[in-house]
Amino acid sequence: MIVVPKEDPSLPPGHVLVRAATTAICGTDVSIWTGKMPARLPLIPGHECTGTVEEVGKAVTRLKRGDRVVLDPLVHCGACPYCVRGLVNLCLKGGLRGREMPGTFAELVAVKETEAFPFPAHVSFAAATNFVGLYTVVYSQRKAPYIPGGHVAVIGAGSTGLLHIQLAKASGAASIIAVTRSRWKLEMAKKLGADHLVRAGEGDAVQAVKDLTEGLGAEVVIETAGTAETMRQAYGMVRPGGAILQFGIGPKAVDGIPGQDYYFKDITVIGSRAGLPEDYERAIRLVAARRIDLEPLITHRFPLAEIQRGFEFIEKGGDGGTLRAVIEVGG
Structure with a gap:
């Protein structure tokens, strides 16, 4: 990976030019860099970006010069069958910045004004990169039943797992159970709202969740780790009539998924991909009301x-105390 000079992007009508401050290093970026995920190379990577509006194009009405904004990682066409239905996360012709189109590890980025969202002044540029994760969490939990008043188990306590914990707390879950192998992540989960901590690998995690939920299991299990093991655990942790929110991107196929559970336990399994613009707006409102804290999730910074x-x-797994790392592009 090299840093090279580039011409400033053009500014079509309805677009704004954003001077990037920070872009987070996402697992998707690393997968593209290592060749594990296909992309349209060569390209500029990155898609979790914050910055300041430097220039506005013609016909821009929502934003002004100097606005601090976070960018939508997705670009959508607005005309395909899914976009017409409002499901822009499933756009047939768009894609992800830094994968299908130029990304945001750059000093200047031009985007449609509808793809940039102002965020509260108390949030740092680095922390605001977490809005990209939070809006996907908001979208996914919006699809899941039973969270208000229910027992919620969250498998995995990385940055998105911790955001799920905070949102479930803000949504009125009766109790939240954090499940992970990492001791320090369990402590972080406790600080951010988890009521019970289960250290995977020490005893039977599935039984531990059942013991904390009257022997029945959780109404909602949110799987964020995306491994075959944790996906199988989710089926054991969910109670009859409950729901599994499959948030983590898992393997193409997983052996040992109990297919009969769909019938005998009458469970619902919910998929979730990215999010919609209205989920960005709700994510920003939640942080503005200080119901969700993004700052603790940033642990490392690089120029x-x-x-x-x-x-x-990040590719090597960090230093044992890593949640999110950002690249600081500018001020």
Whole structure:
């Protein structure tokens, strides 16, 4: 990966030019960099970006110069059958910045004004990159029943798992059970709203969740780790009549998924891909009301000149105390 000079992007009508401040290093970025995920190469990577509006194009009405904004990672066409139905996360012709089109590890990024969202002044540029994760969490939980007043188990306590915990708490869950192998992530989960902590790998995690839920299991199990093991665990942790929210991106196929549970336990399994613009708006309102805290999720920072080192750091799993790393492009 190299840093090279580029011409400033053009500014079509309805677009704004954003001077990037930070872009987070996402697992998707690392997968593209290592060749595990296909992309349209060569390209500029990155899609979780915050910055300041530097210039506005003709016909822009929502934004003004100087606005601090977070960018939508998705670009959509607005004309395909899914976009017409409002399901822009399933756009047939669009894609992800930094994968199907140029990304945001750049000083200047041009986007449609509808793809940039102002965020509260008390949130730092680095922390605001977490809005990209939070809006996907908001979308997914919006699809899941039983969270208000229900027992919710969250498998995995990375940044999105911790956002799920905070949102479930804000949504009125009766109790939240955090399940992960990491001791320090369990402590972070407790600080951010988890009521019960289950350390996977120490005893039977499925039984531990049942013991905390009257022997029945959780009404909702949110799987964020995306491994075959944790996906199988989710089926054991969910109570009859409950729901599994499959948030983590798992393997193409998983052996050992109990197909009969769909019938005998009458469970619902919910998929979730990215989110919609209205979920961004709700995410921003939640943070503005200080019901969700994004700041603790940023643990590491790298300057743009050291982007290679940042990617290598994340690809190797960090340092044992890593949640989110950002590349600081500018002020």
